[in-house]
Amino acid sequence: MIWMVLLGIGSGMLVSLSRQLNGRLALSTSAMQSSFWNHLVGFVVLVPCALLAGSLWPAEAVSAHWFAWAGGAIGVVFVASGSWLIPRLGAALTGGLLVAGQMLSSVAFDLLRGVDAILWMQISGVALILLGVYLSRRG
Amino acid sequence: MVARTSSAEAPRRPHPLEILAALCAGSLLTLMLLSNGMMAAHTTPIFASLTAHGVGSLVAVLLLGVFWVRRPALRRGPGGRAPLWAYLGGISGALTVVVSTVVVNSSLALTGTMALGLAGQVALALIFDATGALGLERRLPRRNDLLALAAIIVGTLLIIFARGSGA
Structure with a gap:
């Protein structure tokens, strides 16, 4: 259990590490080029992982919904945005504001799709996040 | 965490x-x-990440092609040559998928994974900012940056646990 907790924290640290590296690369190239290298290097690393885990092309892949294929295209813009933001806002504020946008939109999605959740906690969460975004703007 | 003997410049306020x-x-x-979750449920998490990275590489090439045709001068940024290690962000990005898949399937479930991931992400980001690690500018957070982060973190935890206990 303690190992899982450490792994969980580690997975978050990997996010910051990758954003920091991509941000450094973008200083010498551009945000979009850093996003390209991030995806290409990740792909090269994942090929042997997929081979070890089973196959490079599971039979179900053909029948996947079109939207299931769109994640990579969205991710390119997301990673490029992170590389663009991190030299401007710093790592902590970049991460915080990205999480803020993620949480606000995911609550909107949950409400639209009628996902079961405790409403007062969601509403106070949204209010706190909006307060945080407001504070980040104040000197 | 607060500036004392720092030579770092005071960070400017973020632009709206x-x-x-x-x-x-x-968002x-x-x-x-x-999207990735849909692919992961339909196939496997590793395959979902593999396709996301593959599709992403192709889309990035297309977008770069458009940029380069329109503004050839932008091929090299202002920061000089990038060190080789700066190209390795994709490794930790790919590892994130593998590690978080393992943790999600433990007793920590999605809620615990998200909460712990948030903690790890913010902690390391603050360390990076305070030390100016990996070639990015050192910057000490302003008081309001820390307050903003705290409010966003508590708000995020509320939302994560609202879902975790409502399902």
Whole structure:
């Protein structure tokens, strides 16, 4: 259990590490080029992982919904945005504001799709996040 | 954490457009996770990440092609040559998928994984900022940056646990 907790924290640290590296690369190239290298290097690393885990092309892949294929295209813009933001806002504020946008939109999605959740906690969460975004703007 | 003997410049206030861009990019992350989650449920998490990285590489090449045709001068940024290690962000990005898949399937479940991941992400980001690690500018957070982060973290935890206990 303690190992899982450490792994969980580690997975978050990997996010910051990758954003920091991509941000450094973008200083010498551009945000979009850093996003390209991030995806290409990740792909090269994942090929042997997929081979070890089973196959490079599971039979179900053909029948996947079109939207299931769109994640990579969205991710390119997301990673490029992170590389663009991190030299401007710093790592902590970049991460915080990205999480803020993620949480606000995911609550909107949950409400639209009628996902079961405790409403007062969601509403106070949204209010706190909006307060945080407001504070980040104040000197 | 607070400035004392620092030679680092006081960070400027973020521009509203930068804040807006970050919030929009965060919403893209929600869409991306929905899409990747759909692929992961239909096939496997590793295959979902593999296709996301493959499709992403192709789309990035296309977008770069458009940029380069229109503005050839932008091929090299202002920061000089990048060190080789700066190209390795994709490794930790790919590892994130593998590690978080393992943790999600433990007793920590999605809620615990998200909460711990948030903690790890913010902690390391603060360390990076305070030390100016990996070639990015050193910057000490302003008091309001820390307050903003605290409010966003508590708000995020509320939302994560609202879902975790409501399902």
